[in-house]
Amino acid sequence: MAANKFVAMFMMCMIVAAAMNLVVEAGDPNGAGTEVYKKCFADCQNSCQGGETHCEMSCDEKCDEEETRESRNSEKARKSLIGMAKGTYILSILIVFFFSLAIVAHSSCTYNVKLKTGNVERAGTDARILLRLYDKNGNSIDAPSLRRYRDGPDSRDYFEKGQLDKFKIPGRCLKICKMELSHNNGGDHPGWYVDYLEVTVVNDQTGKSSAVKRFNIKRWLAKDAPPYYSTSVVKGKC
Numbered sequence: 001m002a003a004n005k006f007v008a009m010f011m012m013c014m015i016v017a018a019a020m021n022l023v024v025e026a027g028d029p030n031g032a033g034t035e036v037y038k039k040c041f042a043d044c045q046n047s048c049q050g051g052e053t054h055c056e057m058s059c060d061e062k063c064d065e066e067e068t069r070e071s072r073n074s075e076k077a078r079k080s081l082i083g084m085a086k087g088t089y090i091l092s093i094l095i096v097f098f099f100s101l102a103i104v105a106h107s108s109c110t111y112n113v114k115l116k117t118g119n120v121e122r123a124g125t126d127a128r129i130l131l132r133l134y135d136k137n138g139n140s141i142d143a144p145s146l147r148r149y150r151d152g153p154d155s156r157d158y159f160e161k162g163q164l165d166k167f168k169i170p171g172r173c174l175k176i177c178k179m180e181l182s183h184n185n186g187g188d189h190p191g192w193y194v195d196y197l198e199v200t201v202v203n204d205q206t207g208k209s210s211a212v213k214r215f216n217i218k219r220w221l222a223k224d225a226p227p228y229y230s231t232s233v234v235k236g237k238c
């Protein structure tokens with residue numbers, strides 16, 4: 001959902017910056033000058049000594065100059081404000097741009113793993129399970145003790161006969177095409193019959209989920225079981 005927040009923030013920055021621009025543009029550059037003229041003329045007439053016509057003419061001339069001067073000053077201030085608003089506008093766009101770059105650079109994912117132990121005699125194991133998920137470039141997400149990433153209660157007995165166990169592994173975002181599953185051959189009856197493993201990758205920033213990637217295993221990971229006599233398996237082609 002972070003992407004939606006990002007878009008909302010971006011839109012808000014654009015609106016605020018545009019509004020600032022509009023407010024400044026809408027300001028009347030002559031408004032201040034006209035008020036100045038009126039006040040100046042009134043003051044001037046009050047203090048003027050001489051004939052009415054003489055006073056009007058001299059006050060008009062004097063206040064006209066003052067009005068022009070004031071107009072020039074307010075036009076300068078207006079231009080400076082427009083400059084600032086445009087600066088803010090560009091700055092807000094730059095901030096949002098670099099913020100989005102940072103999000104992309106630090107995108108993280110959660111790997112939701114479902115693991116099905118086969119429904120055959122002594123299929124379960126208490127051995128320590130290791131899972132590695134690979135992308136086509138050989139980059140991997142490693143879970144050296146899968147139980148540690150359990151998506152369920154600690155009290156549950158994982159990797160038992162016929163069970164579907166769930167795990168959540170955090171890591172950087174990769175497109176998974178291969179997996180390696182193995183165990184340390186520890187505990188009583190360590191031999192383990194694995195049915196299948198499924199992975200779904202969820203992007204933590206966008207909340208978007210990949211398609212389910214399923215690896216059918218259907219074999220023993222055991223030192224004493226044919227045909228492999230091995231506690232590790234690699235599945236998937238990249």
Ligand SMILES: [Ca+2]
Pocket residue numbers: 122123124125188189190191192
């Ligand atoms: Ca077993």
